[in-house]
Amino acid sequence: MVVLSASVCTRQGKALVSRQFVEMNRLRVEGLLAAFPKLVGISKQHTYVETDTVRYVYQPLENNLYLLLITTKASNIVEDLGTLRLLAKVVPDVSGGLQEHTINDHAFDLIFAFDEVLTAGGYKEEATLSSIRTNLLMDSHEEKIHNALQQSKQDAARAEMQKKAKNLHEQKIRQTFGQSGGQPMGSMEGFGGGGMPGQGSMFDQFQEQEQQPVQDYNPYAALQKPNAPAPAAPKVLAKSGMKLGGMGSTGKKDSLMAAMAAEDNLFPIAGGKGGGADLGFGSAIAPPPAAPSTPLSLSLEEKISVNMNREGAVESCEVKGILNLTANTDVGAAAVVAVNKAQLPPAFNYATHPKVDKKAYESKGVLSLKGGKGFPVGRGVGILRWSYNNEDAAPISINCWPEEEGGGRINVNIEMELTRTDLVLHDVNILLPLGTAEPPAIESIDGQYKHDPNAGMMCWHFDVVDANTNSSGALEFSVSGNNPEAFFPIQIGFMSQTLLCPVTITAVTNSSSGASIPNSTIQSLTPENYQVA
Numbered sequence: 001m002v003v004l005s006a007s008v009c010t011r012q013g014k015a016l017v018s019r020q021f022v023e024m025n026r027l028r029v030e031g032l033l034a035a036f037p038k039l040v041g042i043s044k045q046h047t048y049v050e051t052d053t054v055r056y057v058y059q060p061l062e063n064n065l066y067l068l069l070i071t072t073k074a075s076n077i078v079e080d081l082g083t084l085r086l087l088a089k090v091v092p093d094v095s096g097g098l099q100e101h102t103i104n105d106h107a108f109d110l111i112f113a114f115d116e117v118l119t120a121g122g123y124k125e126e127a128t129l130s131s132i133r134t135n136l137l138m139d140s141h142e143e144k145i146h147n148a149l150q151q152s153k154q155d156a157a158r159a160e161m162q163k164k165a166k167n168l169h170e171q172k173i174r175q176t177f178g179q180s181g182g183q184p185m186g187s188m189e190g191f192g193g194g195g196m197p198g199q200g201s202m203f204d205q206f207q208e209q210e211q212q213p214v215q216d217y218n219p220y221a222a223l224q225k226p227n228a229p230a231p232a233a234p235k236v237l238a239k240s241g242m243k244l245g246g247m248g249s250t251g252k253k254d255s256l257m258a259a260m261a262a263e264d265n266l267f268p269i270a271g272g273k274g275g276g277a278d279l280g281f282g283s284a285i286a287p288p289p290a291a292p293s294t295p296l297s298l299s300l301e302e303k304i305s306v307n308m309n310r311e312g313a314v315e316s317c318e319v320k321g322i323l324n325l326t327a328n329t330d331v332g333a334a335a336v337v338a339v340n341k342a343q344l345p346p347a348f349n350y351a352t353h354p355k356v357d358k359k360a361y362e363s364k365g366v367l368s369l370k371g372g373k374g375f376p377v378g379r380g381v382g383i384l385r386w387s388y389n390n391e392d393a394a395p396i397s398i399n400c401w402p403e404e405e406g407g408g409r410i411n412v413n414i415e416m417e418l419t420r421t422d423l424v425l426h427d428v429n430i431l432l433p434l435g436t437a438e439p440p441a442i443e444s445i446d447g448q449y450k451h452d453p454n455a456g457m458m459c460w461h462f463d464v465v466d467a468n469t470n471s472s473g474a475l476e477f478s479v480s481g482n483n484p485e486a487f488f489p490i491q492i493g494f495m496s497q498t499l500l501c502p503v504t505i506t507a508v509t510n511s512s513s514g515a516s517i518p519n520s521t522i523q524s525l526t527p528e529n530y531q532v533a
Contacts, residue, residue, distance in 0.1 A: 003083065003122035004054065004070045005029060006114050008091060008103055011064040013037045016103045019114040021122035032070055040066075047084075048077065057081065059088050062098040067091060071122070083124050086117055090132060112136060134351050141353070141382055293520070296332035296508060299324045299380075300523035302499050304393065308532045310488065312399035312415075314391035319500050320528075323367075323384040325375060331510070333374035335517050337383070338507040341365030348386045348501050356383050368511060386501050393500055395420040396465070396492060398430065398532045402484035412440075412487060414460070414475045421467040423525070425494040428470075430460040434479055435486025446473035465494070489533040496525040 007018040013034045020029060036056055039049040048057045050073060057069040057080045067088055071080050090113045092098055095106040103110070116132045119125055302321040308314050327333040342365065344350065352361050357370045367383045375381055399415040416430065434440065437453040447462045447470065458477075462470045508517045 002072045002075050003080070003118055003124075004072065005032070005068075006087060006118065007033060007068045007070070008061075008110070009033055009036070009066050009068055010100070011037060011066065016065070016100060017107050017110045019111050019118075021118055021120060033068075036066075036068060047081070055080075057084055059084055061088070061091070063100070065098055065100075065103070079124060083117065086127070086129070087114070089129050090114075090117065093129065093133070094136070109136065130349075134349065138351065138354060145379075292326075292328040294332075294518045295327070295329040296335050296517055296519040297326040297328060298337070298505060298508070298519055298521045299326075300499060300503055300505075300521070302501065302523075302525045303528040304395075304500070304525065305529045306394045306492075306527070306531070307529075308394070308398060310400055310532060312397045312417075314394045314397075317389065317391045317394045319386075319388040319393050321386045321499065321501050321503070322382045323503065324380045325367075325383050326380040327375045327377045330374075330377060331517060332519070333377050334511045335368075335375065335519075336509050336511045337367040337505060338509070339365050339367065339384070340502070340504045340506050344386075344501070344503065347390070348388045350384065350386045352385075353381070353383050365506075372511065374511075384503075386503065388501065393420075395423050395425060395496075396428070396494070396530075398490060398492065400432075400487060400490060400532060402487045404482060404484065405478065408480055408482060409478050410481045410484060410487075411443075411478045412476070416446075416460075416462075416465075416473045416475075418465050418467070418471045420500075421471065423496050423498045423500075424464065424466040425462075425496050426464055428462040428465045428494045429492070431491045431493070432458050432460065432487055433489075434458055435481050435483060436479060438480050440477040440479040443476040443478065445475045445477075446470065447475075449475070489531045492530040492532075493527060497523055499523055499525055 002022070004022050004024065005018060005020045008016045009018075010016065013036050015030075015033050018029060018033070032054065035051070036058070039051070039056060040058070047059060048055055050056070053073070055071050055073050055075065055077070057071060057077065059067045061067055067084065069080055069084055069087075091103075091110060094109050094113045095102045113132055113136060116127050116135050117125055300321065300323050302319055304320075305316075305318045306314060307316045323337075323339075325335070325337065327335065341361065352358050352367065355369055355373075357366075357368050360366050360368060361384075369375065395418065397417045397419050399417075400412065401414075402410050402412045405411045412432075414430075414432070418425070434456050437456050439451045439453065440458060442449065445460075447460060449461065450459050452458070460475055462473065464470065505519075505521055508519045509515060510517055
């Protein structure tokens with residue numbers, strides 16, 4: 001089959017979108033489209049009409065619109081009709097409707113979609129509606145790097161502003177108490193507390209933190225929705241953070257929460273010289289990343305977004321994963337990465353980078369650039385992505401029941417259950433708003449908790465949650481109040497080194513010699529947005 005042109009036109013022959021797949025001048029295209037309405041009027045019972053030179057294959061759409069293929073007379077009409085049916089599904093899916101204004105608004109998107117169905121020369125591709133959607137939604141790696149640079153600049157400016165505001169606040173406190181060089185004492189009953197590493201038990205450290213000087217650190221960073229760029233550009237953000245004194249992800253949190261935290265001195269000991277704490281549960285701040293020791297670095301990262309209702313049922317769940325490759329030397333740039341494609345579950349959707357040799361991946365499960373080119377040195381590149389949309393991917397279920405018990409108090413029962421026993425979750429934090437600064441009266445608890453009176457929140461914490469340890473837990477407490485809605489939304493944070501999609505690196509070899517290339521591989525699963533509302 002040879003398709004000369006694919007168009008969406010009106011009943012009068014006015015072209016809204018027209019894509020040519022062979023060399024044709026504008027006058028000829030307009031002449032062919034202008035002749036179409038007259039031919040349709042002659043043979044209304046058919047889906048095609050012929051002239052001396054071309055064949056019109058068409059399908060009526062809504063609102064007096066037509067989807068029209070102009071082909072050669074020697075073209076296979078059966079294949080042309082199959083192409084027409086596929087395009088009839090693509091047009092409303094891409095444009096969002098079959099009105100003239102929606103077609104005009106999405107003209108370029110329709111042209112890109114037509115190019116996914118038909119190649120240059122007018123030959124049909126083996127494409128489906130789902131594969132066309134995937135290709136049209138493919139993200140740009142260069143765009144993400146640009147956005148990362150812009151975001152890092154904004155984060156740096158915001159962090160510097162908050163640091164200066166905190167210094168001014170401390171100066172006012174020193175003047176109020178008439179102390180010449182002392183530091184203000186923080187009322188640290190909230191998150192983020194923690195003494196120096198190795199001094200007493202964890203809760204002893206929480207009690208001693210009121211006597212420690214405060215430093216710049218954000219105790220809420222672990223549970224805030226990350227605005228960091230794609231994993232392909234981690235070095236950009238790390239450098240910006242170091243320039244501003246190790247503020248880390250301070251600039252990525254909600255500005256109101258940041259102002260509250262700075263205003264009330266909710267900062268534990270942390271920074272470049274001392275140990276730190278994450279949400280007040282003793283997790284040390286990671287040291288700066290060391291220089292790469294292998295020619296190639298690989299990272300498999302998954303982000304999960306989950307929305308649950310208050311009875312523990314999952315309303316939406318989406319998993320997105322990416323395999324990033326960073327060539328540290330010229331040896332690593334010549335790498336060919338093999339994965340266990342034959343063992344990957346078909347329920348996931350997979351997509352390679354447009355510059356990756358797709359045929360080699362489909363046939364052999366290897367990932368390399370087209371034309372034998374090497375990967376860029378010193379810059380991360382996403383070479384494989386996968387996604388999954390099903391409620392069975394959610395690893396944790398939360399069931400929360402706040403009930404009024406009279407006397408201006410509310411009794412709250414919360415249950416946590418690990419629904420994916422194949423995962424091992426670390427640093428599980430369940431953040432509950434209380435709607436009051438009063439501390440909760442704990443009736444029973446599995447795990448640990450901390451209370452922040454200034455933010456009116458409580459953190460329920462587990463160091464490890466897996467099939468053998470803390471696979472389920474319950475918390476019961478009462479607190480003053482009369483509004484059960486105040487305890488929502490509940491946010492959940494964790495990290496895991498086990499992926500939901502069992503992607504495995506089976507081999508990393510040199511593209512020329514086939515020799516094995518030393519490499520370092522890390523993998524992580526973290527929530528992008530995990531809440532109960």
